[in-house]
Amino acid sequence: MTRAAGLVVRPGSIAKYTVLGVLSVLWLIPTYLLIINAAKPLDEYSTANAWVPSLRIGLFDNIADAWGRVDLASGAASTLLYATVAPALAILVGAAAGFAIIALRLKYGFVWFMVIFAGTIVPLQMLLAPLFLGYAWTGMFDTRAGMILIHLALNVPFATFVMRNFFTGVAYEMFEAATMDGAHALTIFFRIYLPLAKAALGAIFILQFVGVWNDLLMGLTLTQSSGVRPAMTALVGLQGMYSGAAPTAVLAGGLIMSLPTIVLFLVAQRLFRQGLSLGQLRDTT
Structure with a gap:
């Protein structure tokens, strides 16, 4: 148990919130990939750069x-x-x-x-x-x-x-x-x-x-x-x-x-x- 700025921080709480944070990030990865690739212009889309967002916005053209x-x-x-x-x-x-x-x-x-x-x-x-x-x-x-x-x-x-x-x-x-x-x-x-x-x-x-x-x-x-x-x-x-x-x-x-x-x-x-x-x-x- 540690104290920081008057707050009591328990090791169990740190581990719990760490696990929850990691699970939240893993849960949001598909949503992140969906949004950034749906917003890319077609000429910038490829599986090689699926993780990288584009500086150009092609979302509305893709929706149309x-x-x-x-x-x-x-x-x-x-x-x-x-x-x-x-x-x-x-x-x-x-x-x-x-x-x-x-x-x-x-x-x-x-x-x-x-x-x-x-x-x-x-x-x-x-x-x-x-x-x-x-x-x-x-x-x-x-x-x-x-x-x-x-x-x-x-x-x-x-x-x-x-x-x-x-x-x-x-x-x-x-x-x-x-x-x-x-x-x-x-x-x-x-x-x-x-x-x-x-x-x-x-x-x-x-x-x-x-x-x-x-x-x-x-x-x-x-x-x-x-x-x-x-x-x-x-x-x-x-x-x-x-x-x-x-x-x-x-x-x-x-x-x-x-x-x-x-x-x-x-x-x-x-x-x-x-x-x-x-x-x-x-x-x-």
């Missing part, structure tokens, strides 16, 4: 090149729709399921919970062929409604898991008191339980928004047209051998498509941090 080769605008609009509507519906369904199991004391509630959560047991890759055939048979292949539906189904189990655990921390006396005052179950759900779970709902929404925004597998399997396929699928087309896009344009496209998730985390980081704790509710009830 990527934007003009594939319909990234339609892909971004479609992905924004999927990443907003599907998680919003998923957290509403998951919260309702958690409320029914915990507050309404649903008969065989744990069994119902396991039935819902069982959707996460089977690897998603095993479902691609049945999904494709089912979507083709029902006419939902290459439709926005079909993409919203599959992302809703994939996100409900996690939302139910989190909200069930969250509502466990709510004093059951609140539900009983509201019932004695004549409140309907839907009124209790929307006016008491959902407002109390605002931080948890926000955290789930952020996580699922990012997951849907970065989805590639469902877009490749269930979409075809440029007006329906998500942004990440469009980026794959940008890397295709027939697109003719330069590496700098591909990197610039990936950079611009990652901005919405970064902005969302920066704007909602406080809500996200509160929601992950899941312990704040016990301090307010």
